[in-house]
Amino acid sequence: MNGYFKAFIVIIIVVLYGCSSHLQRAEKKAKSTGFHFELLATNDFQLVSVYRVSPEIKFTQVYIEGDGLAWLDRYRLSANPTPRDDMVLELALSDPTPNVIYIARPCQYTPAELNPLCTAKYWSSHRFSPEVVSSISQALDLLKIKFPNLQFHLIGYSGGGAVAALLAASRSDILALTTLAGNLDHNAVNTHHQVDQMPESLNAIDIAKKLKKLPQRHFIGINDEVVPKFIAKRFLARMGDPACSVLVPVNVTHHQGWSEVLRQQLHNHWRCSPFSHDLGDLS
Secondary structure: OHHHHHHHHHHHHHHHHHHHHHHHHHHHHHHHOOOEEEEEEOOOOEEEEEEEOOOOOOEEEEEEOOOOOOEOOOOOEOOOOOOOOOHHHHHHHOOOOOOEEEEOOOOOOOOHHHOOOOOHHHHOOOOOOHHHHHHHHHHHHHHHHHOOOOEEEEEEEOHHHHHHHHHHOOOOOEEEEEEEOOOOOHHHHHHHHOOOOOOOOOOHHHHHHHHOOOOEEEEEEOOOOOOOOHHHHHHHHHHOOOOOEEEEEEOOOOOOOHHHHHHHHOOOOOOOOOOOOOHHHHO
């Protein structure tokens, strides 16, 4: 029994150290590239944020993290949803736009003691629940207390694309929306993969019509086996008249190739430019 107890203690220490090291890793990467690192205390969660902001500039790119390491395989949930590779964080850190913000999803990068409400439902069945979407919106509100004039171009990867779309439908300070392999209809994605539905989560496709006039781009991976190409097409079809929306097929998988895509196409493919009144901000 004593041996089992010791093994249990070792496992707990490893898990706690791992969560702390995730936080330290994100902070180190942010500060080494001239970004600020801050934990934003929303009603339900403390969210990791990284930002570089000039207060006099309004236009701000906001990167919203994907689902991270939500599942170990088809049947086993992860104990920690922190992304393994920091891809979205690094996309933000390499963005040359003057104003850039990165926001992690609830429970990512943070140890359990900072987020006592975190349970696996928030990276599985409830990953797009009202409280999750509200927490990201509150994070933007907290940043606007510091920088009141900001207006946002939301860039969401995978599940972060769903969160970005849901935010865009509920806020008045969103100039544009970009999704990268965005899960814009989780019912259809889950049906495609023959996995459980998520009735506790909001579904981005249900608010598609509200975004009809918003400038938006939806990058879809030609070789993406996680979010099928037809998902973004369904989203635009539900919108009805997507005159300001464009689908951009790119030669990537779900997890690889996005850095090169954004390096080459960060400001391309707009049908209705969100930048026309703020071009000076992007120079």
